[in-house]
Amino acid sequence: KNEVEQSPQNLTAQEGEFITINCSYSVGISALHWLQQHPGGGIVSLFMLSSGKKKHGRLIATINIQEKHSSLHITASHPRDSAVYICAVATSGTYKYIFGTGTRLKVLA
């Protein structure tokens, strides 16, 4: 079993839909990161979370430390949101990432 699990693995949505991607982890963490990777492109950091909730534009990320769970929400989805979204955790006492397997999102116009 992976230490960081994401669901769903693949997601297709219509433009304008509200999207939720989930991440569960089984290790102690110092922070959780949500990353975005476009096809053939590098990785962009969207959020770093230690607790609570963060919002940037149409993106919202939440984390529940007790339940070891985080969600990434996209409101009013747009085709340009199509990408792979990766959850990564930095374990307590280290600065290296443990990556989830990613969620491939496709938003149709």
Added chain:
Amino acid sequence: DAMVIQNPRYQVTQFGKPVTLSCSQTLNHNVMYWYQQKSSQAPKLLFHYYDKDFNNEADTPDNFQSRRPNTSFCFLDIRSPGLGDAAMYLCATSSLPGQGPETQYFGPGTRLLVL
């Protein structure tokens, strides 16, 4: 404005012919990482530098080496590329750890093709 730069973006090499990928950063970060990412998989950490200290992952093949001549530059050397080494290679940086959780900043990646 580019913060983590990787050159080249695409590299074609022949089986067994040494190849070097480069990464530079303008962030003055202490930690630099090299990842290998194969299609539809998560990035796999090969090694990282914490300042000049080299840290190899236990399962990184000896075929992969790295150099960090100064804070700004880091190189990935593949001594004898095999077909299985074709992948995207990602460089990332982060600031000095120990001051709390840190974000890693990724470069655009170099896609390596081995013929």
